[in-house]
Amino acid sequence: MARDYYEILGVRRNATQDEIKKAYRRLARELHPDVNPDPATQDRFKEVTQAYEVLSDPEKRQMFDMGGDPFGSAQGSGGFGGAQGFPFDDIMNAFFGGGMGNGGRGGARERARRGRNRRVQVQLTLAEAAFGVEKDITFPVAVLCETCSGAGTAQGSKPETCGTCSGRGEVSQVTRSFLGQVMTTRPCPHCSGAGVIITNPCADCSGDGRVRQNVTRTVRIPAGIDEGAQIQLAGEGEVGPNGGPRGDIFLEVVVEKHPLFERHGDDLHCTVTVPMTTAALGSSFTIETLDGPEEIELPAGTHSGHVLTMPGRGTHRLHGPGRGELRIQVDVETPTKLDEEQRELLRQLAELRGENQQPDKLSPGHGGLFSRLRDVFSGAR
Structure with a gap:
């Protein structure tokens, strides 16, 4: 013993x-x-x-x-x-x-393997990304062959045991060295490790057990999603070889460029241009928002670079309640083409305000360059 x-x-x-x-x-x-x-x-x-x-x-x-x-x-x-x-x-x-x-101890590899994951781009408008939307997404994937139900064989036939590896899926080789006998094992090159050979493949899938076709999935896009985000559709991807389980679909969000707004986080930014006289006298104007047209007040004496804020008119927050802001930067347009009458009126206005057309120096405390820069940055906060 x-x-x-x-x-x-x-x-x-x-x-x-x-x-x-x-x-x-x-x-x-x-x-x-x-x-x-x-x-x-x-x-x-x-x-x-x-x-x-x-x-x-x-x-x-x-x-x-x-x-x-x-x-x-x-x-x-x-x-x-x-x-x-x-x-x-x-x-x-x-x-x-x-x-x-x-x-x-070796043995045939599983022929049925999990399908690959797929990445699919989904195009959204800015409004769809801001408010969320339900969309039908169509994309090509490998699906189970209905003719052979994923077996890969023609009707009435079945896979045959591989004669090279006798169904083990592996072949071994013994070599001699100064250490003695050494055995190496590798996948069978004839059956690729499956252990079986399909001698009479299905005509529709050529023995793969899958065919490619377009499928459509209805997807709920959450409000507040942004460019580059991904949505996983578990088990909605390609069927694996020989009837294996499906992989996943990863939807990659692409947001179309908006003609008016730029997105920064949950806030929307835009620029409006107003005449010099309107900025000086103040006014109200209508602006298109994602919620529709809305009226906004422009205070008298608004300078270029001033930012008007509309709370709750940005995008929905993806991971929290509420919405961001709509921030409107004012660009004051200085007239460049004046007729003689308009020039004379401006000269009279300058005289009434005590403004010199050609000042000897710029005074930081009286509307000079430094003052205007300071106002621009303070107004943008």
Whole structure:
């Protein structure tokens, strides 16, 4: 009877599978021939590997616990060529973090895989982005082939087991080196790891199990969304190969340029140009907002750069209540083409106001350049 396998791995008799696996990986890294080629160490490595094969298999572990021989008369002498008693795939997993399916023993890959995610642009007007909208979005995706229901085979036929890998989805090759026999495993090149071959494919999908077509989804766009934001439609993307689950759709928001407004966060900005006389005397005018035309008062003496604010006329806040502001910057237009009568009237106005057309100096405290700059910045706050 072999030594106590629990003692070999250094675990308790009631150790969990996870504890057994961790103990084996630790010892395998220390004892592997690539790390320590000493013959005595190789014998120890084979012993550890045999212990792991028994304790990681519920049936063999139970037989060992009952005092029986888990290998019976079929126990081989071991080696690194895949002989019974030495699970080489588990060794490779321990060193390279492999996960070849079927508990680390290789096997065909799943043919049905999750579909790809898709990015689709959705065009919005500024009003749609500000207030939200429900839109029908149409885009091309891969959908399940109705003819073969995703199987990829013609009616009345089915996939055949790959003759190259015998359905495992992998092929192995044993080579000799100064360390002994080394086995390498890779996906089967004939079936691409599926383990089966479609010899009679569906005429509509050519064996893929999918066909491309345009689909339409009704999407609710939230109020306040901005340029570049994304909306995820989970499970609305492409069907995976061979009937696999759908991927996701990511809608990327693109907001069309507005002829009047620019958006800055939740606020809207625009510029209006008024005549010099209107700015001086004050007036009221109508401006188009996203809510429709509204009247606004222009105070007398408004200077160029002054900002008029309309609270609650910006966009809705995406992550909170309320709306931003509409900020209107006033641009005072100075007349450039005057007839003689208009010039004379301006001269008379200048004389009445005591203003010199050609001042000797600019006074910061009396409407000069620095004063106007100060007013522009203070008015824009």
